[in-house]
Amino acid sequence: MPADKAREITREEIEAYRRDGATVLRGVIDREWIGIMREAIDRILSAPGPASVEYTPKGRSGRYYGDFFVWRRDEDFRRFMAESPMPDIARQVMGSSLVNFFYDQLLVKEPQTAEPTPWHQDLSYWPVRGEDIISIWAPFDAANEESGVVVYLRGSHRWGKMYAPSAFGKNTGFAEIYARMGLEPVPDIEAERDKHEILKWELEPGDVIIHHPLVLHYASGNASATGRRRGLALRYLGDDACYDDRPGTFLENPRVRALLPGFAFRDGDRLDGPLFPRVWPRQG
């Protein structure tokens, strides 16, 4: 049986997350889960889902693949978000007594993929609000500067700003939706990287990064000739998180909406039930 409980997340780790907007947790996923999820990810890559996006334009080298709510169609993804140590990590870091799963996002960059993940904050894409919202980013290959590990602008979650979402690829249908929000665009951080304090870690499978929904983050393409970069982000909602009915979020994308049949929440509702399962306290 792969592990379901997380080790204790230390006070220093939680303080670093709160202060900086992101921190690394080493060795929190065991080998059995890593094996299960590598196979599961490859299964998805060979049969892309209805809301998946190929961010690498046709004819270019590599492949940047994105997919959403994969747990809804793959049992191993479902087990990983609900039965691995991930919900226990989310609970400990948020200090929440209730945790619901928001969604998973698969982000794979095969060798020699030029496309970066642009600088962005997560919250502006999402129909949620609250403080108790966390992402856990887990790599299933070595992730480093060459292969495109996610990097963070330290403390940017505390700027009191929400920028417009940046579309990850052209012609994905998302850019037009995001334009409806009327928010100012993310500044050109790549152009002035040296003016900022960038947090970055080299990760091995088993390590994860936890990040705040308002921290600015970015990942380069995968410049490696042979090393893959399979990444999975899991998003959890804690005690004060609720549905936010504002315009322009990813719910307006018909392909995402189609993954959520019967979605009928009203502004302020807790996202709970079969579409956003409660994972803490553990069910069953």
Ligand SMILES: O=C(O)CCC(=O)C(=O)O
């Ligand atoms: O994996 C990546 O390239 C980006 C990840 C990301 O933006 C996220 O998890 O929010």
